[in-house]
Amino acid sequence: MKDYIKYKVELKTLEPFRIGASKDVMSAFDNPIATIGGRVVVQGPTLKGFLRNQIEEYLIDQYSGISIMKPCIPSSERTLSADEKTLIASGKYRAKGACSYSSEDMKNKSDSICPACYFLGAMGLNGFARIPYLYTEKKPEELYSVRLDRAKGTVVEKTNRDYQIMADNVCFTGILEVMKYNTVNDWMLGKVRSIQDKKKLDGWLNETSKKFNKKFIDLSPEELAEEFLVERICGEHVIGGFKSKGCGKVSITCSKLKASD
Ligand SMILES: [Zn+2]
Known part of the structure; x- marks a missing residue:
């Protein structure tokens, strides 16, 4: 049995907004917006990448100097860029790229999993949060198209159908699920997971929360999720494309749903 805390996530566009899709030969647009089943969508991986960045920044800002609280860079060691290596050398990120866990491959296993991966998942090990796709009921035909003014670098509205874009004041919604416990593998949010060799694996939980001034292991699942x-x-x-062109500002809210919702 599993139990989840659920939050309704609402993303409202405050400016024109675009998350692009790869070109679809059936589309009338050269640069279509991302849709699934005809509905415009903020894809889960996009939202997860955004949230991951936010968590990394928070860890670096609030927990610098505590090495087990450092986030990893979620790519393999071989593909780290020169800039990423600089971030590691400066002590902001863990060495070696993404946290990874494998019960077979002890050599490439991380000593411990960073807090970002604890929630969002590491290579070979699930996390506790399920990041949703956010949908809007606004239909694609309600979108307006734009092109870029090559001289000014700004968006020109309602001209050639070069780019699809969402207007401002559009609301996308989805449900964020955070697992509180899983009785099959005995995982509990905020507790060290019972997998092989594990004392250090979730060792960051023995540190103290700056927000609640208590050890993380003593926080409730709701406090950790918060x-x-x-x-x-x-x-x-x-979020999304055309950030430098006056696009992408959004307001996101989360409201906790009752267990029955
Ligand atoms: Zn990590």
Whole structure:
């Protein structure tokens, strides 16, 4: 049996907004917006990448100097860029790229999993949060198209159908699920997971929360979700394409659903 805390996530566009899809030969647009089943969508992986960045930034800002609280860079060691290596050398990120866990491959196993991967998952090990796709009921035909003014670098509205874009004041919604416990593998949010060789694996939980001034292992699942997920995702942010062209500002809110919802 599993139990989840559920939050309704609402993303409202405050500016024109675009998350592009790869070109579809059937589309009338050269640069279509992302849709699934005809509905415009903020894809889960896009939202997860955004949330992950937010958590990394928070860990670096609030927990610098505590090495087990450092986030990893979620790519393999071989593909780290020169800039990423600089971030590692400066002590902001863990060495070696993404946290990874494998019961077979002890050599490439990380000593411990970073807080970002604890919630969002590491290579070979699930996390506790399920990041949703956010949908809007606005139909694609309600979208307006734009092209870029090559001289000014700004968006020109309602001209050639070069780019699809969402208007401002559009609301996308989805449900964020945070697992509180799983009785099959005995995982509990906020407790060290009972997998092989594990004392250090989730060792960050023995540190102290700056927000609640208690050890993480003594926080409730709701408090952990609040510090690392809800407060990281909520607020005004800039997401998606055309950021430098006056696009992408959104306001995100999360409301906890009752267990029956
Ligand atoms: Zn990690």
